[in-house]
Each structure stands twice: as C-alpha cells, then as structure tokens.
Amino acid sequence: QVQLQESGPGLVKPSQTLSLTCTVSGGSISSGYYYWSWIRQHPGKGLEWIGYTYYSGSTYYNPSLKSRVTISVDTSKNQFSLKLSSVTAADTAVYYCAREIPPGVPAVIYGMDVWGQGTTVTVSS
C-alpha cells in the first residue's frame, strides 16, 4: 500500500523559499504512469492544485503560481519536492502531496487516490 509523507519547515520567513519534500513508501515513484502532485489549502478555504511531476522529471504547474514554483523528483530517494519562492503571508496553508492516476493510462482507478496527511506551513517573520 503506497503511502505519502510530507516533510519540511513549518515556519518560513517572508521573501524566502518554501521547501517541502514528499516521501513515497510502499511503492516506487518510478512505477506506473502517476502524476506526483502538490496541493495546498489556505486556512478555512478550498483546495488549490499547485503542480505535478512525472517520474521522468517533466512538470506541469498551475499558471497562477508557475513563476514561483519548482517541483522536482529524486527517484533514488523515492521522493519529490516542492519549492515556492518569494513567499508571503498569502502562502500560509496546509500543503498536501498526492498521487494522481491520470486519464488514458491502464488503471483500475483514476484521480488522486493517495494523499499525504498534510503539513502546515506558516509564513511569518
């Protein structure tokens, strides 16, 4: 059973870069056709998709965040990471990593079927 776990600093100063890592256990990040995704949720608000990476390193980002986001994958560590630059208080949120099974691939289920528990990041001086 694949499990995801986010890790990283819970407090980031304004203008700095937020860095989070998602560790995949119970399966290989290189197997299958998965999109390894980051999603965030501002306090009391809905879900905002940030972007995803494929195991090959190709990426796709939310256009509204694209200029500040970098998502990368480290297959040797079975991890993928999020970097968000020039953060402000508006980036304070719970950050989730998730596995998405995209349409068109051979699978028995589609969508974001596995999620990490989420990690709270506060941007404050």
Add this chain to the structure above:
Amino acid sequence: EIVLTQSPGTLCLSPGERATLSCRASQSVSSSYLAWYQQKPGQAPRLLIYGASSRATGIPDRFSGSGSGTDFTLTISRLEPEDFAVYYCQQYGNSPFFGQGTKLEIK
C-alpha cells in the same frame, strides 16, 4: 482552464435524508474525467468517485455520481453521521483544478 462551480455552498440536512450536490464546469469535461472528494476537518481529502460515476475502493454504495459534459452530481442516498463533511469536485488530468467545495452540515 476549466472552472468548476459547486452548489450549494452549504447544505443542511439530517441523517437519513438524501443529499444532492452539484458541480458545473465552464466547458465540457473530457470523457467524464470528473472526480469527487470528501474532506473531514483535520484530514486529507479522500477520493470518492472518479470517471463521474465510478466509486473508488471501499466507498459505500450510498455514494453515487452522475452527469456528463458540463453538469455533474454527487448523490448520497441516505446520510450517515460520518458523511457530514466538505465535498469537492475536480477535473483530473493535465490541469486538475478543484471546485470551491460544498459543506454538508447536520441540520
């Protein structure tokens, strides 16, 4: 970018009642790449429905999804106490944006 609009924003019902949640897309969703998620306070979202109408693993059959094109519905046939939560629709795939959510509250 497809915009998903969910209604109502809040739905107040009693256990045992039927819940109908709506998700409308700004343009047609390809081949019903539409999913529904449930989120309880302090928890990560959980996949309920994919392909507009297929239940994910372990999801009770009181949850059902329907619709195509731009109009989709999540129906909970008989509400259990554990069903009161926030529900999100999502068009998964290359740009997996979410709707803004519907909060299902106990009346």
